[in-house]
Every structure is written in C-alpha cells, then in structure tokens.
Amino acid sequence: MTSSKCGPLKGVANVPGDKSISHRSLILGAMSVGETRITGLLEGQDVLDTGKAMQAFGADVTNHGDGEWSVHGVGVGGFAEPEGVIDCGNSGTGVRLIMGTMATSPITATFTGDASLNGRPMGRITDPLALFGTQSYGRKGGRLPLTLVGAADPVPARYTVPMPSAQVKSAVLLAGLNAPGQTVVIEKEATRDHTERMLVGFGAELSVEEADEGRVITLTGQPELTPQTIIVPRDPSSAAFPVCAALIVEGSDVLVPNIGLNPTRAGLFTTLREMGADLTYENEREEGGEPVADLRAKFSPDMKGIAVPPARAASMIDEYPILSIVASFAEGKTYMAGVKELRVKESDRIDAMAVGLRANGVEIDETEDSWTVHGLGAGGVTGGGLCATHLDHRIAMSFMCLGMATQKPVRIDDGGAIATSFPIFEGLMGGLGAQMRRDNR
Numbered sequence: 001m002t003s004s005k006c007g008p009l010k011g012v013a014n015v016p017g018d019k020s021i022s023h024r025s026l027i028l029g030a031m032s033v034g035e036t037r038i039t040g041l042l043e044g045q046d047v048l049d050t051g052k053a054m055q056a057f058g059a060d061v062t063n064h065g066d067g068e069w070s071v072h073g074v075g076v077g078g079f080a081e082p083e084g085v086i087d088c089g090n091s092g093t094g095v096r097l098i099m100g101t102m103a104t105s106p107i108t109a110t111f112t113g114d115a116s117l118n119g120r121p122m123g124r125i126t127d128p129l130a131l132f133g134t135q136s137y138g139r140k141g142g143r144l145p146l147t148l149v150g151a152a153d154p155v156p157a158r159y160t161v162p163m164p165s166a167q168v169k170s171a172v173l174l175a176g177l178n179a180p181g182q183t184v185v186i187e188k189e190a191t192r193d194h195t196e197r198m199l200v201g202f203g204a205e206l207s208v209e210e211a212d213e214g215r216v217i218t219l220t221g222q223p224e225l226t227p228q229t230i231i232v233p234r235d236p237s238s239a240a241f242p243v244c245a246a247l248i249v250e251g252s253d254v255l256v257p258n259i260g261l262n263p264t265r266a267g268l269f270t271t272l273r274e275m276g277a278d279l280t281y282e283n284e285r286e287e288g289g290e291p292v293a294d295l296r297a298k299f300s301p302d303m304k305g306i307a308v309p310p311a312r313a314a315s316m317i318d319e320y321p322i323l324s325i326v327a328s329f330a331e332g333k334t335y336m337a338g339v340k341e342l343r344v345k346e347s348d349r350i351d352a353m354a355v356g357l358r359a360n361g362v363e364i365d366e367t368e369d370s371w372t373v374h375g376l377g378a379g380g381v382t383g384g385g386l387c388a389t390h391l392d393h394r395i396a397m398s399f400m401c402l403g404m405a406t407q408k409p410v411r412i413d414d415g416g417a418i419a420t421s422f423p424i425f426e427g428l429m430g431g432l433g434a435q436m437r438r439d440n441r
C-alpha cells in the first residue's frame with residue numbers, strides 16, 4: 001500500500017470496538033451457562049479467530065449482524081475437547097487467554113498461529129499454568145505449535161507476573177476460574193484491568209488490594225458465572241491512528257466519538273497533550289463503569305519532544321509505534337524508556353519502526369529497552385521509503401499515517417495485517433481525506 005500527502009483530515013471517525021474487551025466478552029460468555037449478548041464486537045480477524053475457538057470448545061457463537069453477537073456458553077469447567085487444532089492466527093491475546101481458560105479442564109488441545117504468532121514466547125504462559133498442574137509440549141522456547149494437557153485435578157496458584165503483561169495476568173486468572181480455592185495473581189505494575197472488571201461483572205468473587213509487593217488480585221475458583229449483556233466501547237488503540245494523523249496533517253480537525261479512557265489504556269493521550277498536541281476531551285462521561293469521552297484532535301504544528309515516563313508504558317504499550325510517527329513531526333527528541341516488551345509483540349516493534357523511520361529520513365537511536373526519535377518539526381519529514389510490516393497491523397497503520405504528512409509518499413510491503421484489529425481502516429481514513437492506495441490488487 002502507498003500513502004501520499006493529503007489535504008486536511010476532517011470529519012467524524014467511528015472506530016471499531018475494543019479488541020481486548022471483545023476477546024474477553026467471547027471467552028467469558030463461553031464460560032457462563034446461558035446467553036451472553038454482545039453489541040459493538042470488533043469483527044477483526046483476531047477476535048473472529050477467538051470466536052471460532054470458543055465454538056471448537058463447545059460454545060455456540062452466533063453473529064446477528066451489525067456488531068451484534070450472542071454466545072451460549074458451557075459454564076466454568078464445561079469445555080469439550082476440540083476435534084482439530086486451534087488456529088489463533090495473528091493473535092497473542094487470543095491464544096494466551098484461551099490457553100489459560102482451558103488449562104484447568106481435563107482436555108487436551110493443540111494451538112497454532114501465523115508466522116508472527118508462532119515466533120512469540122509462550123513460556124510466559126505455560127510456566128504459571130504448570131502451577132495448576134497443566135502440562136505443555138511446545139517447540140523450542142515453548143513456541144507454537146504447542147499442545148496443552150489440562151489439569152484433571154487442578155490446584156489453585158499464587159503467581160507474581162514477572163513482566164508487565166495483561167495477557168499473562170489474565171491467563172492465570174482464567175485458569176484459576178476452574179481451580180478450587182483461591183488463585184492469587186500479583187502484578188508489580190498495573191496493566192489493563194478488563195479481565196478483572198469483566199469477571200466481577202459476570203459474578204465471580206474477585207478482590208484487588210494495593211500492597212507493597214504490587215497489585216494483589218484474589219479470585220475464588222469454581223464460581224457459577226451469569227451471562228451478561230455487554231456493550232463494547234470503541235478501542236482507544238484504534239482511535240490513536242485518526243487522532244495522531246490529524247495532529248500531523250496540516251489543517252486537520254477530526255472528532256473520534258465514544259472512546260474508552262480507562263486509565264490503564266489512556267497513556268498515549270496524556271503523552272500527546274504533554275507534547276503540546278491540540279487534543280481535547282468532549283462530553284466526558286461514564287458508560288458501563290468505564291470513563292468515556294469524544295476526542296477532538298486538530299493539526300498541532302508546535303509539538304515538542306518529551307521523555308515519556310517509563311511508569312506510563314503499560315498504559316500505552318500498543319501506541320509507541322504511532323507515537324514515534326507523531327514524535328517525528330515534533331521539535332526535538334522524544335525518549336521512550338522501559339519498553340522492552342515492544343520487542344516481543346506481533347513484531348519487534350522498536351526494530352520495525354526504527355528501520356522504517358530511517359528509510360523515511362528520521363534519525364532513531366535504540367537500546368534493548370528504549371529508543372529515541374529525533375523530531376524534524378511540522379512538515380519536516382521527507383518520506384519516500386518502503387517499510388517492512390512483519391505481519392504487524394500497528395506497524396502497517398503507523399507507516400500509512402506517516403505518509404499522510406511526508407513530502408514524498410510512504411509505502412508498506414503488506415497491508416494485510418491491518419484487518420486483524422481495524423478492518424475498516426482504509427475506508428475510515430479515506431473518508432476523512434487520506435490518500436491511500438493498494439499497489440497490487
């Protein structure tokens with residue numbers, strides 16, 4: 001795909017439903033007996049793959065059209081053994097949460113994914129699952145394809161998550177659902193808390209305590225979950241793309257309505273405002289227990305580079321690629337530290353962004369767990385580069401946004417991965433005025 005310099009981006013950007021909440025809605029729907037109704041589900045490939053997996057484990061998942069879905073669940077401990085291999089495609093969240101969910105049932109399942117997912121570390125999941133009595137047989141380094149033999153007589157676990165990861169935390173909690181007694185998960189840094197909020201919503205007994213050792217989450221196992229009606233808020237991680245594009249394209253003014261601003265997810269917007277972005281929250285309110293607002297982003301020619309506090313990393317971990325694009329159009333350096341986890345996402349995101357930005361005339365320094373973008377100011381980036389996306393949706397969309405404001409067009413080698421999280425990206429951005437085209441239709 002190629003993205004070329006465009007006129008002002010203007011209009012309303014209705015971005016899709018939240019990916020994290022969509023996965024969890026399907027999974028917890030499958031763990032309760034009766035019908036869970038979901039409105040606004042993200043119909044990206046990642047979530048569709050999780051829906052298929054829930055069906056393979058015995059739940060009934062139905063698409064009613066227009067983002068309306070229902071799940072007839074089988075209850076905690078009710079998973080059936082799947083007949084085939086569970087293919088989670090590109091989705092780390094999908095496979096890791098599902099592995100946790102089945103780990104304490106007396107069934108065996110084999111998981112695989114695409115080349116990106118099969119290269120990602122799974123030991124971070126299988127290690128804590130072993131505490132419940134789950135056995136795993138994976139490739140070198142615990143990589144997929146991998147077979148899990150669920151614990152027939154699970155014991156509850158107490159586990160301190162060694163890296164900031166909501167996926168690991170969630171996998172352990174979901175495994176704890178079918179273990180008798182109390183499972184305790186401790187996280188040193190707070191990560192997105194959708195699993196905790198949703199477990200409480202479905203009727204599980206779960207408490208959170210802030211202690212010296214970190215956030216201590218205690219779940220009482222083997223509850224009877226009650227089906228829910230879920231309205232999925234729009235995804236702040238998807239909102240990041242039209243918001244950031246508006247900040248760097250001259251004359252832009254874009255409204256992105258109804259965005260979830262859960263503090264465990266909203267770090268990017270705080271950072272952009274510190275940089276001097278013209279980004280305002282309108283109509284701030286609470287919906288379904290989550291803070292929500294309409295975001296208005298306007299072209300911001302006077303942004304300055306900053307040092308992003310490492311303590312904020314977990315709340316914006318998926319947004320560093322698009323932040324590095326905005327930083328390229330700010331004055332001075334933007335320093336991003338404490339971000340080692342970026343190296344094990346759908347791609348090594350520090351490397352993918354550094355190589356692609358250099359190809360477009362931006363200077364980048366990097367260490368194992370930090371990187372610095374040397375900003376060139378508004379309109380200052382030459383562009384003209386071809387960027388490798390490594391099957392990573394956020395890398396692809398970030399470079400498409402770059403091309404909207406560079407002097408020469410920016411190309412990516414493959415836009416296919418965009419459909420995993422933001423299937424309407426091309427149409428939505430085009431509707432605002434972006435100039436993107438597919439090169440080999």
Ligand code: S3P
Pocket residue numbers: 019020021093164165166167168170192317318341
């Ligand atoms: C997610 C957690 C994060 C994030 C991913 C979604 C989730 O991953 O990067 O896109 O829904 O729990 P980690 O848990 O690996 O940090």
